[in-house]
Amino acid sequence: MLFKVGATGRESLESFFNHWILSGLALYGLGTLLWIFALSRLPLTVVYPFTALTFVLVYLGGVLVLGEQTSLRAVSGVLLVMLGLYLISSAP
Structure with missing residues (x-):
């Protein structure tokens, strides 16, 4: 979302270097470190499905x-993803 906010309305390459984009990059890096940590502790079949979240x-x-606008179809898709995560995480 930070990338979206930082990129909206920008046209020149220099304008993409703003605090929104830089904050998004920092959080992306932190997320990568946390992802690697999770992979070191749990099986891939447990961790990976949650990327759908x-x-x-x-x-x-x-x-x-x-x-942003929503629709019944989009909300249904979100609910199906949540159902899929539930089914995967509750599997023996």
């Missing part, structure tokens, strides 16, 4: 924070 979080952030 980013689709849900980004969608919610776009709607709630950035005021």
